[in-house]
Amino acid sequence: FGSSASKPGRPLHPSTMSDRPYSNLDDADEGCQVKLVRTVKAHVGVKEIVMLLVLIGLAITVLMHKAFFQGLWEDFLEECTKMGLLATIPIALGCFFSECFGTPVVIFFVGAGAIFQSMYGLAKGAAVGIAACCVGLYFGCITAFWLGKSVLKPYVQKYLDEFEMLRVINKIIETEGWKFAFIMRMSPFIPIEPFNYACSVTSMSFKHNALACFGSMPMCAFEVWIAAQAANALSSGGKGGDSSLGLTIGINVVILILMVLLFISAKQKYDKYVSESEAVEDHHKKLLRKASTLRQFNALSA
Numbered sequence: 039f040g041s042s043a044s045k046p047g048r049p050l051h052p053s054t055m056s057d058r059p060y061s062n063l064d065d066a067d068e069g070c071q072v073k074l075v076r077t078v079k080a081h082v083g084v085k086e087i088v089m090l091l092v093l094i095g096l097a098i099t100v101l102m103h104k105a106f107f108q109g110l111w112e113d114f115l116e117e118c119t120k121m122g123l124l125a126t127i128p129i130a131l132g133c134f135f136s137e138c139f140g141t142p143v144v145i146f147f148v149g150a151g152a153i154f155q156s157m158y159g160l161a162k163g164a165a166v167g168i169a170a171c172c173v174g175l176y177f178g179c180i181t182a183f184w185l186g187k188s189v190l191k192p193y194v195q196k197y198l199d200e201f202e203m204l205r206v207i208n209k210i211i212e213t214e215g216w217k218f219a220f221i222m223r224m225s226p227f228i229p230i231e232p233f234n235y236a237c238s239v240t241s242m243s244f245k246h247n248a249l250a251c252f253g254s255m256p257m258c259a260f261e262v263w264i265a266a267q268a269a270n271a272l273s274s275g276g277k278g279g280d281s282s283l284g285l286t287i288g289i290n291v292v293i294l295i296l297m298v299l300l301f302i303s304a305k306q307k308y309d310k311y312v313s314e315s316e317a318v319e320d321h322h323k324k325l326l327r328k329a330s331t332l333r334q335f336n337a338l339s340a
Contacts, residue, residue, distance in 0.1 A: 115156050125153065126166060130174030137178025138185065140231040144261060147171055151265025156273065164266035168259045175258050179234050179251040186238025194235045204236040210311060211237065216246035218311045223253030224304040230254050260297055 150167035
């Protein structure tokens with residue numbers, strides 16, 4: 039109604055002819071393609087593909103040289119047995135440095151479960167592995183928090199720019215405090231390593247972060263226990279009495295129910311914090327409740 043093409047006495051420019059709707063359709067189609075590419079990139083990153091290929095290559099190598107690697111594993115277990123409880127030190131240090139350098143710590147959880155189960159049996163071995171991993175993980179978390187507040191602060195802020203979800207979560211931590219950080223650490227979908235540094239750019243104190251770090255312990259204990267169970271099953275070759283098998287299944291069912299109840303309770307509290315927070319916009323609240331991972335949040339918000 040106010041455009042130059044609608045005024046009398048002025049010829050229509052070719053760009054205002056009927057090809058515009060088709061141009062808009064092309065633009066819309068191109069926008070959908072860009073969004074699709076972003077979604078795929080968000081869910082399947084280059085790092086994940088490379089890691090998957092490396093794991094497949096390692097699995098094939100182990101299968102091709104099974105006797106050789108089995109001998110290495112037995113020699114390694116023999117050395118650990120000689121060390122006794124001192125073998126917990128390298129495991130704890132591995133968890134500690136994994137948190138400081140931001141590398142996946144789960145390999146040490148799995149290793150601890152397998153090593154100490156072979157040394158002490160299922161119950162005692164799992165308890166020793168859980169203790170070693172929890173100590174290393176806890177001190178690694180609080181050290182990473184300190185590094186993010188001091189030496190690595192510029193790099194942490196640059197990393198946060200890649201994940202909008204962490205920035206939004208930080209806004210809630212600013213208003214709700216360490217209790218929300220504690221809830222977030224209980225989630226199995228939020229990686230602990232980047233979250234340590236994400237918390238470091240908030241106003242949360244060192245003392246409150248030390249309290250929040252206890253939220254990472256249940257998942258650590260659960261993963262070590264699962265690894266010890268798998269090692270026990272492989273070493274026994276499926277042998278064992280019916281009573282022993284029934285007891286193991288019963289314990290696993292109880293632990294699984296407790297973990298599910300714990301995660302449900304944490305999710306309910308998480309949703310409550312998100313819904314009541316005044317620091318987060320409404321559309322971000324919906325994404326936080328819907329997304330379970332950092333990359334999924336980026337995909338939904340793209």
